Amino acid sequence: MGLTDLFDASLLGRANQAGLECLDNAGNHTALTFGAVEVRSNRLAHLLIRRGLTAGDRLAVYLPNRPEFIDLFLACVKTGVILVPMNVLYREREIRHILGDAEPKAVVTSALLAPELPSGTDVWVVEAIRRELDGEPDSRPVGPVAGDAPAAICYTSGTTGTSKGAVLTHDNFLANGTGLVTCWQITSEDRYLAVLPLFHVHGLGNGIHCWLASGCHMRLLERFDHSTAAAQFEDYRPTLFFGVPTIYVRLLDTEPTRAQQIGRRMRLFVSGSAPLPAQVLADFAGLFGHRILERYGMTETLMNISNPYHGERRAGTVGLPLPGISARIVDETGSLVATGETGELHIRGPNVFTGYWKRAEATNLAFVDGFFRTGDLAECTPDGYYTLKGRRSDLIISGGFNIYPRELEELLLDQPGVREAAVVGVHDPVRGEVPVAYLVMDEELDVRILRAVLKKELASFKMPRGFIRVDSLPRTALGKVQKHLLPPWAP
Ligand code: MCA
Ligand code: AMP
Numbered sequence: 001m002g003l004t005d006l007f008d009a010s011l012l013g014r015a016n017q018a019g020l021e022c023l024d025n026a027g028n029h030t031a032l033t034f035g036a037v038e039v040r041s042n043r044l045a046h047l048l049i050r051r052g053l054t055a056g057d058r059l060a061v062y063l064p065n066r067p068e069f070i071d072l073f074l075a076c077v078k079t080g081v082i083l084v085p086m087n088v089l090y091r092e093r094e095i096r097h098i099l100g101d102a103e104p105k106a107v108v109t110s111a112l113l114a115p116e117l118p119s120g121t122d123v124w125v126v127e128a129i130r131r132e133l134d135g136e137p138d139s140r141p142v143g144p145v146a147g148d149a150p151a152a153i154c155y156t157s158g159t160t161g162t163s164k165g166a167v168l169t170h171d172n173f174l175a176n177g178t179g180l181v182t183c184w185q186i187t188s189e190d191r192y193l194a195v196l197p198l199f200h201v202h203g204l205g206n207g208i209h210c211w212l213a214s215g216c217h218m219r220l221l222e223r224f225d226h227s228t229a230a231a232q233f234e235d236y237r238p239t240l241f242f243g244v245p246t247i248y249v250r251l252l253d254t255e256p257t258r259a260q261q262i263g264r265r266m267r268l269f270v271s272g273s274a275p276l277p278a279q280v281l282a283d284f285a286g287l288f289g290h291r292i293l294e295r296y297g298m299t300e301t302l303m304n305i306s307n308p309y310h311g312e313r314r315a316g317t318v319g320l321p322l323p324g325i326s327a328r329i330v331d332e333t334g335s336l337v338a339t340g341e342t343g344e345l346h347i348r349g350p351n352v353f354t355g356y357w358k359r360a361e362a363t364n365l366a367f368v369d370g371f372f373r374t375g376d377l378a379e380c381t382p383d384g385y386y387t388l389k390g391r392r393s394d395l396i397i398s399g400g401f402n403i404y405p406r407e408l409e410e411l412l413l414d415q416p417g418v419r420e421a422a423v424v425g426v427h428d429p430v431r432g433e434v435p436v437a438y439l440v441m442d443e444e445l446d447v448r449i450l451r452a453v454l455k456k457e458l459a460s461f462k463m464p465r466g467f468i469r470v471d472s473l474p475r476t477a478l479g480k481v482q483k484h485l486l487p488p489w490a491p
Pocket of ligand 2: 274
């Protein structure tokens, strides 16, 4: 069973029902029935075939949240073409890596973003494609796609500093979508306010799949904007919302009477992608009258562990394994730890990816006894609640976006005058963490020049907030940098 079989309950079964509303930053508004979503993606699927794409080919997307992103995702699902989503904040260096690795036939983007793409890329601009689509048939293009066929390659920054493509199948997304719809009790009565970017699995794997699997209504915003967020809630009157902790911190600015009114209409707020501080959970409950449901996932595995819909949503924990998912915690030797002790979290289940694109060795290392090694440290209580206790590898999560210090350190070392570099995550009340760079220099540190160079090379969320010159980096006898001994940084 491919994903269309799951989505048909909405695309065909609710064809005449309002399904989607998209609002972009310029105020443009598109409202579509599920039937219209079906037809638009069928036409695009025919266009992909006419342009020579077949099952197994890759097609990259470099678009913000807009209806064409959904058309493209569904056209890929229907033809077996593998979607390769790219973060719109990535700059040429980051994009070049993904394109070189995934080797897509083309990149679909907008007229505005097209200049960001490396020269020599086959670029399809949605504004130009639009006219061609009118001539394509409305019907479904080809036969069914197998469940074990890849649906998407999602790039995730590895510990090596280069990002690796996680190959996620139709079955992976299906297991994730059906599990969440069941556990979070999402129905066609829900109204889902979607603000997360569709180029990451939180917005795509959870948001789009819960929408189409349940047949609820979705309002898709181009992006979350904290200055208009409360007004969006008031205007749309959602019952369902998925966010990262930064978004919930931003929502704490809502005026109390407005927050209570919004809360009265809501059914469920879910948080994930980064730790939700217990204080934010408590403050949000006081303001909106809702206890946020926190869950845990990864690009490679989609969702794994979630606090319950009914039952206790325990602060600081990510809850209990989702249906069909096995979790275990092991020590350095691979033995199971005793209850309450910390070790590495391993996950097994139908949600877990098949491996990294063209990286057999990395794939091999990622699995042990059929379990995926998450790299996250965790402990479990006797009643089965998991708490994340940090990571085995270096990772900074800023506003829900991942930053691997190693990538920044390698880039900094390429800059003239930089002899040594160490990047650390520093606590930030809104973004959770922000990166700060410590540099051993052979010459004067000119932060302005450094920033200007990095701006061209890095997505904006990866830009270090501070650049600090030090005489040397603290190291162990074996030469490993002791990041915790670096001098503190204050903004
Ligand atoms: C942020 N920016 C964006 C977007 N989001 N630009 C274009 N499109 C976006 N969608 C840029 C802004 O232009 C600005 O850049 C900077 O980021 C900060 O934006 P600001 O307006 O100050 O936003 P904020 O109020 O701080 O909120 C940021 C945010 C954003 C909306 C929370 O960080 C975000 O969308 N995070 C979600 C990331 C996500 O979906 N992660 C899931 C990964 P400049 O600095 O140049 O001005 S999947 C995952 O982790 C696993 C599987 C899991 O468990 O879910
Ligand atoms: P990504 O590789 O972008 O999918 O990011 C996955 C990582 O995000 C996980 O390995 C965790 O470290 C982190 N993460 C996701 N959800 C949570 C959560 N609820 N609490 C803490 N960390 C989380």
